Amino acid sequence: MESPMPLIIETIVTTRARSGEVHIAPLGLIQRDEKWIIAPFTPSTTLTNLRENPAAVANHVDDVRIYAGCVTGRKKWVVRRAEKVDGAVLKAALTHWELKVETIEEDDVRPRFICSTVFAGDHKPWGGFNRAQAAVLEAAVLCTRLRMLPKEKVECELAYLEIAISKTAGDRELEAWGWLMERIEAWRRGGESNSAACRPNHLSFIR
Numbered sequence: 001m002e003s004p005m006p007l008i009i010e011t012i013v014t015t016r017a018r019s020g021e022v023h024i025a026p027l028g029l030i031q032r033d034e035k036w037i038i039a040p041f042t043p044s045t046t047l048t049n050l051r052e053n054p055a056a057v058a059n060h061v062d063d064v065r066i067y068a069g070c071v072t073g074r075k076k077w078v079v080r081r082a083e084k085v086d087g088a089v090l091k092a093a094l095t096h097w098e099l100k101v102e103t104i105e106e107d108d109v110r111p112r113f114i115c116s117t118v119f120a121g122d123h124k125p126w127g128g129f130n131r132a133q134a135a136v137l138e139a140a141v142l143c144t145r146l147r148m149l150p151k152e153k154v155e156c157e158l159a160y161l162e163i164a165i166s167k168t169a170g171d172r173e174l175e176a177w178g179w180l181m182e183r184i185e186a187w188r189r190g191g192e193s194n195s196a197a198c199r200p201n202h203l204s205f206i207r
Contacts, residue, residue: 054101
């Protein structure tokens with residue numbers, strides 16, 4: 001019998017460079033027993049920061065503009081200093097986990113940083129995602145894979161996601177969707193940037 005797939009939590013991970021600069025990226029944290037695994041691609045800013053400063057903060061947010069913003073190069077979000085690790089907490093976080101790297105499983109493509117939770121903070125009540133918020137998350141993931149997927153699949157998935165946007169989106173979701181559609185339109189025209197701000201290695205949601 002095959003082993004079950006691990007639980008993966010989509011979140012916004014912040015890491016801090018030795019210079020003090022904070023990097024913000026959407027990542028999927030992988031659960032392993034009581035630990036959380038961060039598995040950034042090589043090369044990436046998250047990977048470099050974790051090697052320089054073995055700590056991170058997982059920020060759980062309901063403002064999906066942050067996911068869409070990271071994927072489209074809009075990464076200037078307000079942060080404050082973490083409580084127990086050398087890291088940063090998003091002002092928009094409803095809750096956050098402060099993670100300390102305990103061990104590293106080296107890999108040429110995706111090293112795995114095995115982390116323990118040293119502090120958890122609750123800041124605001126969470127009302128749950130609506131369909132539009134979930135659609136923005138899926139579209140953000142899709143935007144990191146435009147160069148990997150057939151055009152027909154991308155267009156089919158977008159058409160389905162647009163149903164949830166049209167029926168349930170609020171102002172935040174509409175703004176986030178607009179950013180993502182700008183990226184999609186550039187891809188449709190064949191002019192999508194492959195800059196460091198948009199490369200999947202830096203901003204792809206990890207699976």
